[in-house]
Amino acid sequence: MEAELTDLKEQVSLLRKEISRVSDEAEVRKVHFKSPYTNQPTCIQVVDMYADHPDTYVEFLGSRYRGKEGVKRLYNGRFQQSFVNGRNGPVRGFLLDHIMMQDIIDVDPTGTHAWCRMRALMQAGTHQSVRETHPRGHVQWWEGGLYENEYIKENGVWKLFRYRYFPFWHAEHEKGWSLTKENYIPWPSKTYPEDPLGPDEIIEQKMLWPDTRVVPFHYPHPVTGKKTNDDDLRAPHFGKDATTGDAPLTLALPEGQSRPGAGNTWTSEGSVRVLPDLVQNL
Structure with missing residues (x-):
């Protein structure tokens, strides 16, 4: 009877851990899906979804916006001014829909740090009726992108x-992806404060189709x-050696940041769930 009770307690403990993991994965997924910017540019609210942690950042188009102030500059500055003329919400005739899919979420055993890989398919543009009043004129385009994000739990809330x-x-x-001009979106060339809406740093990690x-x-x-x-991440020309292609992309942290838990491993159902060099307990 005592052995059975001990076994039952162990099973309950394992079930609690598994339920917590599944619950955390669901919450992380909802945080991403609930981001107002993925529906329409309500930029003020989306900034509040970022962690107050000093290592918070957004990496986007060969540049990095660091801390909550950098995040505000990107959303409340660059995006909000360019897309909706400073309004915290949509404007008539401007479309910016993000379809999120293929999400893969992993939560570390402490339940305080998570990673998510997810794809986005965007439909964007302006209606012909606003071609004279919207600064972008009449334009429509598709975009496909990929997220490799990290999330942390602050005061019990995933961010x-x-x-x-x-x-x-x-x-x-009208033309499709095969005729898209290279470097379709210009890379930022100036940082803040030289560019009032610019990133905190320019990074070498730049990739756009046909890359x-x-x-x-x-x-x-x-x-x-x-x-x-790493060589399998490269994209050389057809028939060429991998080393002739551009250097592989990286998820390396910016200077001054670290992962205190690096080197730790954890397993679930007999297999490694998260790469050892990414595990971190905050």
């Missing part, structure tokens, strides 16, 4: 933390547990 969005490809609606390098995975191979080789 966006290290936000990395890689806009993978763009396509003008097809693979964004690194926060997780290992689901069966072998091995990390993807």
Whole structure:
């Protein structure tokens, strides 16, 4: 009877941990899906979804916006001014729909840090009726991108933390993706405060179609547990050696940031769930 009771307690403990993990994964997913910016640019509210942690940042288009102030500059400055003329909400005739899919979420065993890889398919543009009043005139385009984000739990609430969005490809609606001009979106060239709405730093990590390098995975191979080789992330020309392609992309942290828990591992159902070099307890 005592042995059965001990076994039952162990099972209950395991079930509690599993329920907590599944619950945290669901909450992280909802945080991303609930981001107002993924529906329409209600930029003020989306900034409040970011962590107050000093290491918070957004990595986007070869640049990095650091801390809550940098995040505000991107959303309340660049996006809000460009898309909706400073309004905290939509304007008639401007479309900015993000469809989120293929999400893969991993939560560390402390239940305070999570990673998410997710794809986005965007439909954007202006209606012909506002071509004379919207600064973009009459335009419509598609965009495909990929997120490799990190989230942390602050005061019991999951928040966006290290936000990395890689806009993978763009396509003008009439021409399709095969005729998209290279560097469809200009890379930022100036930082804040020289550019009042600019990023805190310019980084070398730049990728736009027809560049097809693979964004690194926060997780290992689901069966072998091995990390993807860097050369396999490159995209050389057809028939050429991998080393002739651009350097592989990276999820490395900016200078001055670290992952205190690096080197720790954890397992679930007999397999490694998160890469050892990404595990961090905050």
